[in-house]
Amino acid sequence: MKVLILPDAQAAIQRAADIIARTVIAKPDAVLGLATGGTMLPLYKALAQRHRDEGLSFAKTTSFNLDEYIGLAPDHPCSYHHYMQEAFFAHVDIDPARAHLPKGDAPDPQAASLDYEALIEAAGGIDLQLLGIGQNGHIGFNEPTASLGSRTRIKTLTDSTRRANQRYFASFEETPRYAITTGVATILSSRKCLLVATGEDKAEAVANMVEGPVSAACPASALQFHARATIILDEAAASALKLTDYYENVHPQGQDSIFD
Ligand code: F6R
Numbered sequence: 001m002k003v004l005i006l007p008d009a010q011a012a013i014q015r016a017a018d019i020i021a022r023t024v025i026a027k028p029d030a031v032l033g034l035a036t037g038g039t040m041l042p043l044y045k046a047l048a049q050r051h052r053d054e055g056l057s058f059a060k061t062t063s064f065n066l067d068e069y070i071g072l073a074p075d076h077p078c079s080y081h082h083y084m085q086e087a088f089f090a091h092v093d094i095d096p097a098r099a100h101l102p103k104g105d106a107p108d109p110q111a112a113s114l115d116y117e118a119l120i121e122a123a124g125g126i127d128l129q130l131l132g133i134g135q136n137g138h139i140g141f142n143e144p145t146a147s148l149g150s151r152t153r154i155k156t157l158t159d160s161t162r163r164a165n166q167r168y169f170a171s172f173e174e175t176p177r178y179a180i181t182t183g184v185a186t187i188l189s190s191r192k193c194l195l196v197a198t199g200e201d202k203a204e205a206v207a208n209m210v211e212g213p214v215s216a217a218c219p220a221s222a223l224q225f226h227a228r229a230t231i232i233l234d235e236a237a238a239s240a241l242k243l244t245d246y247y248e249n250v251h252p253q254g255q256d257s258i259f260d
Pocket of ligand 1: 131139140
């Protein structure tokens with residue numbers, strides 16, 4: 001794991017934007033795995049700004065989002081389809097026909113999950129998977145105890161995840177219970193992973209992911225098995241790590257190093 005610690009959230013977001021931009025410039029038809037959530041909002045803003053100011057183009061990319069709530073139509077204001085449209089797709093030149101999310105409103109969500117996994121495979125797999133992390137250590141909606149060998153499927157959300165996401169809905173009761181999410185093994189099949197975490201409320205989950213044992217109790221810890229996983233943190237999200245001196249020594253100011 002490459003652990004890059006940046007002084008604050010803004011610097012962490014710019015560092016993540018650099019890596020995504022570099023990927024897309026090197027491979028204009030890259031397949032991107034995308035995430036939603038509060039952490040990603042400034043990142044999508046930064047990418048949209050680079051599109052506007054520097055001509056960073058997503059025209060040939062294909063994207064697959066990690067997850068979508070079951071029961072929400074794409075035009076529902078709380079759906080991840082809607083989030084992606086508002087936060088990113090509407091501000092860049094990505095081809096809507098190649099911007100994929102799981103179909104949360106499919107009549108058969110289980111079949112839709114299998115189709116989604118097949119679609120990722122047909123696209124040649126994901127070049128760069130962008131990830132956030134839940135306070136409980138989830139990636140995508142792979143909640144604690146999710147199989148580390150899982151593929152795209154339906155997951156029941158924990159109450160803690162529903163509480164964290166309740167801010168987007170009218171009440172806890174209205175916050176969906178189920179989602180389609182790509183699995184831990186789907187995520188690990190990506191050629192590169194880029195996880196971004198900011199803020200002190202992520203510190204414990206980050207420490208479990210990076211320095212804890214690999215365990216389904218913290219699904220993000222499965223990234224320890226990934227040969228090309230980069231973790232971008234601000235100082236607050238890194239505050240519970242024990243080996244901070246080492247990470248800062250290898251990657252001063254979160255910069256690349258020849259030897260990781
Ligand atoms: C969203 C997703 C989740 C979030 C995580 C962090 O597509 O897959 O794993 O990345 O819940 O969310 P925020 O950034 O809102 O704390």
